[in-house]
Amino acid sequence: MAEFTMELNDEQKEVRDWLHGFAADVIRPAAAEWDEREETPWPVIQEAAKVGIYSLDFYAQQYFDSTGLGIPMAMEELFWGDAGIALSIVGTGLAAVGVLANGTEEQIGTWIPQMYGDVNDVKVAAFCSSEPDAGSDVASMRTRAVYDEAKDEWVLNGTKTWATNGGIANVHVVVAVVDAELGSKGHASFIIPPNTPGLSQGQKFKKHGIRASHTAEVVLENVRVPGSCLLGGKEKLDERLARARERAQQGGERVKNAAMATFEASRPAVGAMAVGTARAAYEVALDYAKTREQFGRPIIDNQGVAFQLADMRTSIDAARLLVWRASWMAINGKPFTAAEGSMSKLFASETAKKVTAQAVQILGGNGYTREYPVERMHRDAAIYTIFEGTSEIQRLVIARTLSGMPIR
Numbered sequence: 001m002a003e004f005t006m007e008l009n010d011e012q013k014e015v016r017d018w019l020h021g022f023a024a025d026v027i028r029p030a031a032a033e034w035d036e037r038e039e040t041p042w043p044v045i046q047e048a049a050k051v052g053i054y055s056l057d058f059y060a061q062q063y064f065d066s067t068g069l070g071i072p073m074a075m076e077e078l079f080w081g082d083a084g085i086a087l088s089i090v091g092t093g094l095a096a097v098g099v100l101a102n103g104t105e106e107q108i109g110t111w112i113p114q115m116y117g118d119v120n121d122v123k124v125a126a127f128c129s130s131e132p133d134a135g136s137d138v139a140s141m142r143t144r145a146v147y148d149e150a151k152d153e154w155v156l157n158g159t160k161t162w163a164t165n166g167g168i169a170n171v172h173v174v175v176a177v178v179d180a181e182l183g184s185k186g187h188a189s190f191i192i193p194p195n196t197p198g199l200s201q202g203q204k205f206k207k208h209g210i211r212a213s214h215t216a217e218v219v220l221e222n223v224r225v226p227g228s229c230l231l232g233g234k235e236k237l238d239e240r241l242a243r244a245r246e247r248a249q250q251g252g253e254r255v256k257n258a259a260m261a262t263f264e265a266s267r268p269a270v271g272a273m274a275v276g277t278a279r280a281a282y283e284v285a286l287d288y289a290k291t292r293e294q295f296g297r298p299i300i301d302n303q304g305v306a307f308q309l310a311d312m313r314t315s316i317d318a319a320r321l322l323v324w325r326a327s328w329m330a331i332n333g334k335p336f337t338a339a340e341g342s343m344s345k346l347f348a349s350e351t352a353k354k355v356t357a358q359a360v361q362i363l364g365g366n367g368y369t370r371e372y373p374v375e376r377m378h379r380d381a382a383i384y385t386i387f388e389g390t391s392e393i394q395r396l397v398i399a400r401t402l403s404g405m406p407i408r
């Protein structure tokens, strides 16, 4: 187990500075343009691939950093640059984590490289769990996967929604119901390989923020995939379902489903994204408050403004510490006995929403225009309390974990 320290090591500092340079020189200058265009910033992803930021290697290196801080540090820096573009760069990672969490070694080796493509032909991947009638309530999922034993194929039908990179992805990871009687315990994840007939993009959403990130419906009509596309394999699924049936009969113990495992692992990472956006807005507001003069003195001379900045920075640092704690616990195999992953996501996302609103206020009229980046950051920040489990759902998870009661 790595020793506890509040400092990044030299290697981490080097990576952080390198990422910060990319975020400052490449991402931030492109942010306003891609926000207006509401399109996937392929040239920026390509640039990230060229320098090695958009790659399986980079992601794996951060993911397996023994301190646990590799991913949160990377997320904070990239999202400091711009949330929409950064999500286009790291969105593939959510699908990759789905495969890492549930796939066999062969599946990891086959599919993750295809999610990223290569430097000259970059690709993206999508993780598709949410449905029109199954957002927070994952158990209401309707997309079905039926096994065709004669052909050793799975047949998927249903409609997914809100999928980041949905429809434009090379590889889609789709969560589907394999045993409806088991609720969320009867779900399994499937790889849908490139160009599989029957998978199409539905509506592409026009959003409030993170507009450079593509979000769309994914329609599955008699999508047939080989048996080998079931993540983890059939034997493991059958065993898991048998255990779940046994437990259901005993009326008991909850077991994790595949989608929840993905979300649990990614919650602190989403918290780190929120810290990046919050820090970006705070920095703009601090600079502005020191240079903008009213009544013959900088506006920061007023406690009313200075104290807001003090509170903003305090909350951001507290959020980062919660994110780092959860990430450190996760890499060291410590169970989230007080839902520490959810705590970090809840606090960091609420902080980002609050801090970006304060930044808009500190910039006054300028803060309300697209001439200054805090307007975009404020719109972007609103996503953090919604995706990967809303703030209400995080509170539910925390309260249930703390109390052991089935709080509703």
Ligand SMILES: Cc1cc2nc3c(=O)[nH]c(=O)nc-3n(C[C@H](O)[C@H](O)[C@H](O)COP(=O)(O)OP(=O)(O)OC[C@H]3O[C@@H](n4cnc5c(N)ncnc54)[C@H](O)[C@@H]3O)c2cc1C
Pocket: 094, 126, 127, 128, 129, 130, 132, 134, 135, 136, 137, 161, 162, 163, 164, 165, 207, 210, 215, 383, 386, 387, 388, 389, 390, 391, 392, 393, 396, 408
């Ligand atoms: C930009 C964007 C990108 C996304 N990317 C992906 C993706 O890549 N893959 C994917 O699978 N999904 C993705 N999502 C979906 C996201 O995870 C869901 O939107 C989220 O889980 C909430 O589901 P919902 O929108 O259906 O809201 P609902 O579940 O309908 O919730 C509506 C409101 O009711 C509240 N609520 C619901 N149940 C309870 C309860 N029991 N107690 C208290 N309050 C409750 C919620 O907190 C919320 O405020 C994305 C969403 C967005 C907007």
